[in-house]
Amino acid sequence: MKRIVFIMIFAICCLTGCKNEQERVAEADSAVIYTRGQGFSKEGITFVQNEIVQYTDFATGVTMPLCSRLNCSHRKLTTAEAENGTEPCMAYVKDAYQAVLYRERLYVFTDNNVGLGIYVSDADGANRRLLTEIKNVRWIGGFSTEFYKDRLVIVGNRS
Numbered sequence: 517m518k519r520i521v522f523i524m525i526f527a528i529c530c531l532t533g534c535k536n537e538q539e540r541v542a543e544a545d546s547a548v549i550y551t552r553g554q555g556f557s558k559e560g561i562t563f564v565q566n567e568i569v570q571y572t573d574f575a576t577g578v579t580m581p582l583c584s585r586l587n588c589s590h591r592k593l594t595t596a597e598a599e600n601g602t603e604p605c606m607a608y609v610k611d612a613y614q615a616v617l618y619r620e621r622l623y624v625f626t627d628n629n630v631g632l633g634i635y636v637s638d639a640d641g642a643n644r645r646l647l648t649e650i651k652n653v654r655w656i657g658g659f660s661t662e663f664y665k666d667r668l669v670i671v672g673n674r675s
Contacts, residue, residue, distance in 0.1 A: 555616025555661075562622070564612045567592060568605065569624060569641065571617070581607035582615075582622060584640035606641030618663045623647075625661065627654060632670070 555562035560573045562582070568590055572579040581590040583606040590605050598604070609615075611626040617639060624644075626633040631651040637644035650670075662669045 555614060557617050559617070562615045562617050564609075564615050564624075567608055567610060567612045569607045569609060569612060569615045569622065581605065582639065582641050583607035584642065606637075606644075609635060609644075614661060616661070616663065623663075623668075634668075 559575070560571055562569065562571050564570070569582045570579055571582050581588075583590055585603060585606055588603075588605050590607055592608055592610075593602055593604050609624045609626060611628040611633070612624050613627040614625040616623050620639055622637045622639050622641060624635045624637070626635065631649060631653050633649045634647045635644050636647045661671070
C-alpha cells in the first residue's frame with residue numbers, strides 16, 4: 517500500500533512539473549521617435565516630409581504616404597483646390613513635426629507658434645482628431661518622444 521501511495525505521489529509531482537510549451541517573455545510594446553520626425557516601431561519607420569506623413573515598411577522596403585485616398589496627389593492643396601472642395605490628402609498635417617505608428621494608430625505631433633499639438637487617427641490618416649494641445653511648449657532636439665505600455669513621454673522646452 518505504501519508503495520502505491522508513493523508511486524501516485526511521485527507521478528503527480530512529475531506531471532505538475534512538466535510543461536509542453538516553454539514560457540516566453542513578452543516583448544516590450546513600444547514605439548520611439550528619434551530626431552526630427554523619424555518614428556521607429558517593430559514594423560517600420562514613420563517620418564514627415566513637407567507636412568506629409570510617410571511610412572517605410574521594413575518587410576518590403578516600400579515607402580508611401582499614409583493615405584488611402586484613391587487618385588490622391590499626396591500634397592498640400594492649393595488655395596484654389598481648397599476653395600473648389602477638393603478632398604485633402606489624409607497624410608497631410610499642417611505644421612507636422614513628428615509622427616509614429618503605435619498599436620495600429622497614427623500619432624502626429626505638430627509644432628506651431630502656440631505650442632505642441634498631438635493628433636491621433638487610423639493608420640491611413642482617416643478619422644483624425646486632436647488628442648491634446650500643450651500651450652507654450654516647443655520641441656527640443658534629439659530624442660523627444662516615446663510610447664511605452666499605453667504611456668507617452670514627451671521632452672519639451674517651455675517657452
